[in-house]
Amino acid sequence: MKPLVYDLTLEGWEAWAAERGLPRFRAAQIFDWLYVKRVTDFAAMTNLPKQLRAQLDEEFRFAALEEITHMKSQDGTMKFLFGLHDQHVIETVIMRHQYGNSVCVTTQVGCRIGCTFCASTLGGLKRNLTAGEIVAQVVKCQQMLDAEGERVSSIVVMGSGEPFENYEATMDFLRIVIDEKGLNIGQRHITVSTSGIVPNIYRFADEDTQINLAVSIHAPNDALRSKLMPVNRRYPFDDLIEACKYYIEKTGRRITFEYALIGGVNDQPEHAAELAEVLQGMLCHVNLIPVNHVPERKYVRTPREDIFGFKKVLEHNGINTTIRREQGHDIAAACGQLRAKHMQSITG
Numbered sequence: 001m002k003p004l005v006y007d008l009t010l011e012g013w014e015a016w017a018a019e020r021g022l023p024r025f026r027a028a029q030i031f032d033w034l035y036v037k038r039v040t041d042f043a044a045m046t047n048l049p050k051q052l053r054a055q056l057d058e059e060f061r062f063a064a065l066e067e068i069t070h071m072k073s074q075d076g077t078m079k080f081l082f083g084l085h086d087q088h089v090i091e092t093v094i095m096r097h098q099y100g101n102s103v104c105v106t107t108q109v110g111c112r113i114g115c116t117f118c119a120s121t122l123g124g125l126k127r128n129l130t131a132g133e134i135v136a137q138v139v140k141c142q143q144m145l146d147a148e149g150e151r152v153s154s155i156v157v158m159g160s161g162e163p164f165e166n167y168e169a170t171m172d173f174l175r176i177v178i179d180e181k182g183l184n185i186g187q188r189h190i191t192v193s194t195s196g197i198v199p200n201i202y203r204f205a206d207e208d209t210q211i212n213l214a215v216s217i218h219a220p221n222d223a224l225r226s227k228l229m230p231v232n233r234r235y236p237f238d239d240l241i242e243a244c245k246y247y248i249e250k251t252g253r254r255i256t257f258e259y260a261l262i263g264g265v266n267d268q269p270e271h272a273a274e275l276a277e278v279l280q281g282m283l284c285h286v287n288l289i290p291v292n293h294v295p296e297r298k299y300v301r302t303p304r305e306d307i308f309g310f311k312k313v314l315e316h317n318g319i320n321t322t323i324r325r326e327q328g329h330d331i332a333a334a335c336g337q338l339r340a341k342h343m344q345s346i347t348g
């Protein structure tokens, strides 16, 4: 299978051009056609010599994603199911905010991490996405927004999959979307979320970027976290917190800790107090997420007043806390849920 046109960073295109004895500016021209003019075939790249267009056509493919279906929520959130060249299916979401449009991208087909509340992991990991398959999700969304004269203003790497288990492709994806000669998405408007792949938190801290990091913590201690997230047995709670402290010290950037509140499991005031103690003094912020119901899982939501109670305990202890605004709740809101439904419908 030929690589995708979206797989290469600008540097990658420059190397490609150099290997073929082409002038360096050809790389920037190709990048401009892909990400500024957003054409969908090589024939449209009219300032490139015909021979070069033919060469590109021979070496690369354009079509990355085929829309299978989409759903639109009352709040404007749009959820897409895209088919890949090998029949796998992924989800991408556009969220409409007052401050702009945010795209939630998927980094893997499925996930092998096995968090007990997550629909993305139900069928295990099928494969990693390439950088281009992640980029193509943003390009597709941007092409749709083009019709309304709007742009993708932020990205969250919070769709199905664990980005730090597909590290190189995720980093290339990030380099491509932030490139000023391309989509030019502001680094501070991008957030990568991890379940806590400790060695790659260190690696990410040492990359020279302004991209935000979110860590899915979901429990205030080792024992409870291991019950909810098997990854905690591989990278224990204390090691995770240490890695987060390194990240904060190295980058001077604030971490967002995501905490899905699950009724009767991790949502009691004593859990909040324990979490506050762990996070004491760290440059961080806690985002509370009322757990989305996944039919295959038995978890229930925390009552509204208890969510506010949990928040109060954290804030009382000086921890900046927000409750995630729910979007697209009427259209299979949990990550991977639409895909899971689709797989069920085709396999019976």
Ligand SMILES: C[S@@+](CC[C@H](N)C(=O)[O-])C[C@H]1O[C@@H](n2cnc3c(N)ncnc32)[C@H](O)[C@@H]1O
Pocket: 115, 117, 118, 119, 120, 157, 158, 159, 160, 161, 162, 163, 193, 194, 195, 215, 216, 258, 260, 289, 290, 291, 292, 293, 294, 334, 335
């Ligand atoms: C789907 S994950 C993808 C990124 C990465 N794998 C991670 O776990 O951070 C994005 C966020 O969704 C959360 N999540 C997954 N299933 C959920 C559910 N049923 N309800 C609420 N949040 C959920 C995860 O814990 C994580 O914070």
Ligand code: SF4
Pocket: 111, 112, 113, 114, 115, 118, 119, 120, 121, 159, 160, 161, 162, 195, 216
């Ligand atoms: S929450 Fe993230 S890491 Fe956990 S199973 Fe879902 S996608 Fe994978």
